Amino acid sequence: MAPAGSSSSGSEAISLEHLVQYLATTGQIQEDVNQTLRTFGTKDTREVILASKLPSGQDPLELLNAQNNTLGYLYILSARMSFPNTPPPSLPLIEAFCKDFNPEHARFAPDRVTALAKAMVQAAGENLKLILEPLRDLATRYPPTPSHLTTLHPIFLTACVTTRHFATALPILSSPIFNIDTSLSELSYNDNLIYHYAGGVAFGALKRWREAEEFLEICVTAPGQIPAAIQLEALKKLTLVQLILYGKATAPPKYTNPTLIRILKNTPYHTLAKAYPQTISSLTATISRDIDIFKAEQNLGLVQQVIQRAPRWLIRRLTLTYLTLGLGDIAKEVGIENEEEVRAVVVSMVESEDINASISVDGTVTFATSTAQFSKAEIDKAVAQAQAQSQLLQELERTMNSSKEYLVKAIKHKDDAWGPDEDVMFNTHPGGSSWTDENLYS
Template sequence: MEALVAQVVALSNPNDLSQLLSTLKGSDAVFTQNYQHIAAALQALDPAQHSLGFAFFLHHLAKGNLHVPDVGFIDNASRFFMACDSPQAAAQIRLAPDIFYSAARKLKEHVLASNCPRRGVLPLRSAVRALQPRPEVLTPLHGDLFQLCLLSRCYNAACCVLDDDILDVAPQQTGCIPTDLFLYCYYGGMLCIGRKQYPRALELLLQAVTAPAVAGNAIVAAAYKKYVLVCLIHAGGLLHLPKYTSSCVRHVIDSEARPYNELASAYASRNADRLRRVADQHTATFAADNNLGLVRQVVASLAVRSIQRLTQTFLTLSLTDIAAHAGLPGAEEAEARILRMVAAGQIHAKIDGRTGMVRFADETRAATGAAASSSASRSTSGLTLGGGGGVVGGGGVWDSAAGVAALDERMRLVLELGKRLQQANEMVSQDRAYLSKVTARERSKYDMGASGGASGLGGGLGGAGGVGAEQDFGPFAVGGGGSL
């Protein structure tokens, strides 16, 4: 073991890393025979300078007969991952990504067994950055980091990672598999729900549901269930899945998510009593899926949607009528609900405290008048409330330096995305596996046409046209496995 440690120290420089990697890969017998000395050997290595060797030592230590949880392993692994995000360390660990993320997942296993998931959040966040060649590349550790953040209720700890748009999956560089993409979307969507970022949550959950697949899996089913609930809360109705959603995924969600589709149908009816009945009928299912809290938010959001629709129809309305239209118990509950909606900027309204009448203000007028103030003042004559968020003055949202800068940033992102799409198209068009599939398919068209046509060239063209309706997406077919 001393000789192996000496080799790690001597070869941990950019010129000898290839030799060090070969040495470590061929040292399984050394690690097995000296397993009891691995923990002590880690103390002789610097995790920032000897990152490749440190990762192998941690990996073999975790593979052995190690008690879970082990405090020493947690300390050594945390020390390593917190120091591995330097350029020198990242260059070393990317030579053996499978060893690196294997050790990181063992750390997650140990902190979960110790009932302290918070201890693994910062180390895994550092590990994600070290493993990423670029910020837009997915790694196998994204889902693990998000899971620890959810379990420790540190929803903002991963925001710097979650806010990055994932545009590339590089399995050769990071070791990603399809399950890693599904877990990233699922746990990332849950983090966005916890942070009340519903548009981003819908984007991630929909990405999980519509990812190319040849078989359904439990992660997709769970993502669709949360997608339905977030749609109802944020959009006020179920947004239909795109046409390119895989047929096998549609089959899974039709069989696994029937209670959620029934809830969406009840929500669409705008009948509060029916919605409550459906929610009560499937309470056990929603609780088993850990979605009962979201379902309660769905039920509560129906009253908000009903009141918002009233603002589009009426200028004034009594609190009693609002309670009747929104399915609320009485005028007091309607007043409390309107107060919360105005404070959140969802509506603009003025309540007369003496008569119990509510006057709904147009958003444009409210934004330019005194009602646009976010403060609320109560007097004997009534209560005047205003929702913020309007643009003061008659100009548009771009009549400021900040608005122009935001527009410029949006345009830059659009141009960058167009460039990436062009690069992806060129890469696929030059892929040998894809080209061989296309060539074989075209050859089979003409072979079938020639064998089935009795009129020479005309028969061949006719046969090719008949087969041309079939589509093959080549290397893009992805099979998603795994379970929650």
């Protein structure tokens, strides 16, 4: 069924009043509704009509229901937020739609869902935190499963990192991504890079270093003939995160683009990694000549945390050589003058199970071999997680192997490298401020 006043070709103009009457009719086939909304009127008038109010001055959204009339609501809402010189809808209307829309119906118009999310960010401006909740609802409810990556993921992560609401991103970040479906979103190579880079930044700001390492490494190792700028930024952060985690920068996977590794070797991040760990005074001297670079790239806060963690790694090294050592001797080895400060570091390392040691009354530290111990519940949980991940991977492999298109392309292009259509100069978020704020890691 087409709205009154329209034709099968969709070339005749119709009024917003007739369109709303059509949208409010129950029992519509959603594919037909989407086709009507996409083709009614002319290209030049379509968005104008959708962004308008009824002749009576009434808001058409007041006559539609976000759940029952999802597509109509979505088209009107996104048009009104994107069309120039049109007052945007109220925040409660946006929140209500993101909370109540029918995901299955919305998936008929993935481009409008993406447009709505981008318009929300644009309209919020400096008050980006106001739309975090509706953006989260949109990003969590729209995909058929939490393991599907959509264009909403990087948009939402961008907003979380920009506003420093890192914990708000955890419900999204905690679900591993296994599924890519371009019918859900017009995903680009850059969407994947931005999502994992932003996720690494968020985890790092929360001091969840292992997750930060995982996300940054995924960004760094994404295949491409020419590495994107965001991948180099991710590699710099990845190097610093690994110094915090392991006391050294680990060798990148063999499938990492060699150009990235070559570029990194000519940066102060590589110089710091080669010198690490040393005493705080030595490391401070090492970075002093490059301090302006760290500031300009807004990684100074993370670099400072790397330096502050150095004494722990120096103490860790001592456990490989000595069975007992006085606090004064440890202080000299790691470059800390105050024995009580050394005691506090040792106690902290014991509590976090970085080392197995005890301190006697006279200040003698006795090191013992650490033995990892796990409870049955922890082992059962790890096994269950491994089985679940294995099942997901098997399902993904079966899906890919059953795809004729995938198999044909895999055979045809097995020797070809693939990559982004263009480089990503990932310097700012949509609002214009830098994501890589050194204060994120302070």
